Amino acid sequence: MYNWDDPINDALSKPDIVPEKKVAPKISTDSSQASADVESFPASKDNGVGSTGMEDIEQGAARIQVDDKAIINCRADLNQLVPFKYEWAWQKYLDGSANHWMPEEIPMHDDIKCWNDPNALRPEEREMVERNLGFFSTADSLVANNLVLAVYKHITNPECRQYLLRQAFEEAIHTHAYQYCVQSLGLDEARIFNMYRELPAVATKAEWALPFTQSLGDPAFKTGTHDDDQRLLRDLIAFYVVFEGIFFYVGFTQILSLGRRNLLTGVSQQFQYILRDESMHMNFGMDVINQIKNENPNLWTESFQQDMIDLIKTGVDLEIQYGRDTMPKPMLGMDANQFEEYIKFIANRRFQRIGLPHQYPGATNPFEWMSEMMDLNKEKNFFETRVTEYKTGGQLKF
Ligand SMILES: [Fe+2]
Ligand SMILES: [Fe+2]
Numbered sequence: 001m002y003n004w005d006d007p008i009n010d011a012l013s014k015p016d017i018v019p020e021k022k023v024a025p026k027i028s029t030d031s032s033q034a035s036a037d038v039e040s041f042p043a044s045k046d047n048g049v050g051s052t053g054m055e056d057i058e059q060g061a062a063r064i065q066v067d068d069k070a071i072i073n074c075r076a077d078l079n080q081l082v083p084f085k086y087e088w089a090w091q092k093y094l095d096g097s098a099n100h101w102m103p104e105e106i107p108m109h110d111d112i113k114c115w116n117d118p119n120a121l122r123p124e125e126r127e128m129v130e131r132n133l134g135f136f137s138t139a140d141s142l143v144a145n146n147l148v149l150a151v152y153k154h155i156t157n158p159e160c161r162q163y164l165l166r167q168a169f170e171e172a173i174h175t176h177a178y179q180y181c182v183q184s185l186g187l188d189e190a191r192i193f194n195m196y197r198e199l200p201a202v203a204t205k206a207e208w209a210l211p212f213t214q215s216l217g218d219p220a221f222k223t224g225t226h227d228d229d230q231r232l233l234r235d236l237i238a239f240y241v242v243f244e245g246i247f248f249y250v251g252f253t254q255i256l257s258l259g260r261r262n263l264l265t266g267v268s269q270q271f272q273y274i275l276r277d278e279s280m281h282m283n284f285g286m287d288v289i290n291q292i293k294n295e296n297p298n299l300w301t302e303s304f305q306q307d308m309i310d311l312i313k314t315g316v317d318l319e320i321q322y323g324r325d326t327m328p329k330p331m332l333g334m335d336a337n338q339f340e341e342y343i344k345f346i347a348n349r350r351f352q353r354i355g356l357p358h359q360y361p362g363a364t365n366p367f368e369w370m371s372e373m374m375d376l377n378k379e380k381n382f383f384e385t386r387v388t389e390y391k392t393g394g395q396l397k398f
Contacts, residue, residue, distance in 0.1 A: 051156050053078030071291045072223050074156035081158045089159040092284050096166045101273050103177040108184040108266040115185045124331055131326050132251040134195025135202045137178040144171035150216035154223050154232050163284055170277045177270040201325030205247050205318055212238035230299050233292055237308050240285020241350050242315035244278055249346055250323045250339050253370055257332045286353045309356055316347045338366040
């Protein structure tokens with residue numbers, strides 16, 4: 001054990017810091033061979049290789065080749081970003097960085113006036129705003145904790161990790177944005193942030209998600225066997241497809257519909273920036289899921305596919321219920337039945353994106369304006385124009 005007070009020459013003279021020369025294990029691109037290699041080189045400090053990127057440095061090891069890289073169970077050096085294998089992950093990192101924003105950039109003066117005007121919003125609209133802030137303010141922390149404490153360790157690829165680090169910061173910005181909204185409107189902070197432990201409508205979704213992060217966060221958990229790799233894949237589907245891909249969409253739609261009616265435009269704009277980030281998080285997650293499937297086709301068995309269909313459908317049911325709980329009667333020209341249709345419509349898109357069949361045939365989109373906000377081409381336009389807007393403090397228009 002060294003400490004910062006050790007004179008450096010003394011430290012260098014200690015024989016135990018001379019690294020033992022090790023031979024890097026050969027990584028095969030063939031998936032069956034790769035899993036055999038994994039079994040013979042379990043992640044362990046003793047190997048000099050492993051999933052954290054913090055294992056021993058192998059002096060004299062060969063330079064990294066693209067084919068050495070793998071999305072999970074990789075034994076190549078995780079500290080070397082290039083050569084890229086997954087250009088899509090690097091591109092998302094660049095796009096996410098070009099989309100950088102901070103909550104304080106968005107003026108909240110009109111929102112404060114609107115919230116304090118007793119005639120501007122109906123009581124049920126105020127309740128809807130508070131419940132959504134209650135859900136999102138802790139949901140984004142849950143996602144961030146899941147990323148940093150559970151997912152990051154098991155995704156063994158540097159360009160994907162680069163995006164995960166970007167995503168983790170964006171989740172911090174989102175939690176900041178909710179805090180900023182709560183503070184601007186003068187809401188009871190303790191009540192809003194504790195809502196997921198007080199209100200069943202808000203608590204249910206977080207409760208559903210927790211077991212999926214707890215398993216990956218278990219210090220004893222590691223990938224490398226068929227069952228454990230499936231467990232990772234299942235938890236990624238729970239988080240990226242259900243939590244970020246379905247559980248956010250009733251709330252996003254409700255809040256953004258306020259902005260379209262010129263109500264709480266600052267809060268709406270915060271949510272619109274968050275929606276654009278979330279759309280990319282979800283797309284990144286589904287790319288990761290598909291890449292794991294491609295590299296490990298043995299994991300994608302028929303029974304596992306059925307389990308994933310059931311898991312996503314449970315998420316759909318919970319989100320439909322959230323729509324009913326937060327919208328017991330029609331408001332802002334929308335009702336809970338439309339939300340049911342909308343959630344089924346977006347669930348079909350999620351199923352298709354990860355290679356599963358539609359489960360809600362004929363579901364249509366009652367909120368076309370939402371897909372416009374998430375449309376990939378629009379998103380690219382947004383990124384292209386964002387730099388100018390950022391410099392001038394320009395605002396999104398509804
Ligand atoms: Fe987020
Ligand atoms: Fe996210």
